Amino acid sequence: MVPPPESGTLAGPAVPLFDLRLRPEELAAVADTLRSGWLTMGPRTEAFEAAFAAHLGTRHAVCVSSCTAALHLAYLGAGVGPGDEVIVPSITFVATANAVRYCGATPVFAEIRGVHDPGVDPEHVASLIGPRTKAVCAVHFAGYPAAVDELRALCDARGIALIEDVAHAPSATLGGRKLGTFGLAGAFSFFSNKILSCGEGGLLATDDDAVAAAARRMRSQGMSSGSWSRYTGATDTYDAAGPGFNYRIDDPRAALLLARLEHLEDDIARRRALVLRYRSMLAGIEGITVPFRDADVDTSSCYVMPICVRDPEQQGPLRRHLRDAHSVQSSLFYPPIHRFTAYEDVYGEQSLPRSEGWARSELTIPLFGHLTHDQQDRVVGAVADGMSRAHGAAGAGA
Numbered sequence: 001m002v003p004p005p006e007s008g009t010l011a012g013p014a015v016p017l018f019d020l021r022l023r024p025e026e027l028a029a030v031a032d033t034l035r036s037g038w039l040t041m042g043p044r045t046e047a048f049e050a051a052f053a054a055h056l057g058t059r060h061a062v063c064v065s066s067c068t069a070a071l072h073l074a075y076l077g078a079g080v081g082p083g084d085e086v087i088v089p090s091i092t093f094v095a096t097a098n099a100v101r102y103c104g105a106t107p108v109f110a111e112i113r114g115v116h117d118p119g120v121d122p123e124h125v126a127s128l129i130g131p132r133t134k135a136v137c138a139v140h141f142a143g144y145p146a147a148v149d150e151l152r153a154l155c156d157a158r159g160i161a162l163i164e165d166v167a168h169a170p171s172a173t174l175g176g177r178k179l180g181t182f183g184l185a186g187a188f189s190f191f192s193n194k195i196l197s198c199g200e201g202g203l204l205a206t207d208d209d210a211v212a213a214a215a216r217r218m219r220s221q222g223m224s225s226g227s228w229s230r231y232t233g234a235t236d237t238y239d240a241a242g243p244g245f246n247y248r249i250d251d252p253r254a255a256l257l258l259a260r261l262e263h264l265e266d267d268i269a270r271r272r273a274l275v276l277r278y279r280s281m282l283a284g285i286e287g288i289t290v291p292f293r294d295a296d297v298d299t300s301s302c303y304v305m306p307i308c309v310r311d312p313e314q315q316g317p318l319r320r321h322l323r324d325a326h327s328v329q330s331s332l333f334y335p336p337i338h339r340f341t342a343y344e345d346v347y348g349e350q351s352l353p354r355s356e357g358w359a360r361s362e363l364t365i366p367l368f369g370h371l372t373h374d375q376q377d378r379v380v381g382a383v384a385d386g387m388s389r390a391h392g393a394a395g396a397g398a
């Protein structure tokens with residue numbers, strides 16, 4: 001089948017986990033930047049940072065090359081160094097913990113609250129805080145707020161920093177306040193399959209002037225000024241005031257982000273409607289648990305759609321059935337970090353039963369703003385079919 005002109009040109013599953021379509025004005029913003037001759041970090045990056053800070057309501061937004069870089073700079077901003085510990089969930093993308101190790105510190109893994117809420121459990125976090133704990137990182141799983149109000153109170157009482165991994169949750173809120181503004185710093189991702197994407201990119205948001213200033217220096221080799229300010233004559237030399245990295249973003253990506261920021265709320269609104277429709281259709285399928293509550297959808301950014309099988313034995317067969325019989329892609333969010341070779345080899349075996357139980361039963365089904373109802377019906381039909389086969393097989397065996 002020849003795809004319609006506005007669709008992507010990649011061959012893949014009938015219903016992919018995620019799909020991206022760029023509007024003509026978004027493509028034009030990138031082309032204009034390329035034509036301008038200024039490709040590295042410059043005026044478009046500054047414009048995007050100003051727009052994103054205003055959107056969030058933070059004093060500072062520092063755009064970088066990835067969320068991983070933003071997490072690294074956030075941990076450094078919290079004073080994390082060799083010998084320190086940072087408490088992170090195990091059910092998150094491995095970057096949340098890897099960036100702790102960049103600082104020479106040790107990630108300490110906390111449990112999730114449970115199958116209805118895979119956010120980090122504040123009680124377990126409290127029990128893990130010790131003399132070496134420098135920070136806690138909360139991840140807003142799938143765009144639903146972690147308990148950052150409780151965690152903030154806990155961290156304040158113990159004199160440690162709260163960092164938010166907001167990779168899933170641009171524009172999501174808790175109590176009317178945007179996620180990414182509860183802790184010392186919030187780290188956003190603009191990776192290709194994230195809600196606000198440009199390919200590779202990230203951003204550190206903070207109200208703390210010193211954390212922002214250090215992040216600005218460290219993203220560009222510790223230098224006191226950048227190429228754009230020297231080009232415009234604002235500065236004519238620089239000092240390297242401290243250590244640094246090359247964590248710069250470039251202006252074509254910043255231009256794409258600025259153009260796409262305008263449609264962020266529309267995209268999230270479509271995702272919310274799709275998630276509510278998914279929830280009502282999935283509710284009748286035996287053997288499936290749908291995490292979170294209908295009432296949570298309104299304030300979530302709805303990054304992905306997790307579902308859990310009640311019998312972990314069904315996870316693999318259901319995923320294979322979706323792929324092979326219905327051409328529906330699914331994913332696992334996430335294999336628990338504490339079980340990865342790179343973690344077990346260094347920190348030893350650890351037991352986190354709720355996190356491991358989640359990883360044995362979760363699958364993520366397709367969700368993106370322009371997912372059609374037909375595609376959605378196909379996904380739900382495939383899940384229902386897969387589950388009825390599983391029950392049929394179990395019944396036949398009994």
Ligand SMILES: *Cc1c(COP(=O)(O)O)cnc(C)c1O
Binds near residue numbers: 093189
């Ligand atoms: C995607 C993601 C990251 C890393 O983002 P990059 O921009 O690819 O570095 C970190 N944390 C979570 C929870 C993510 O989903």
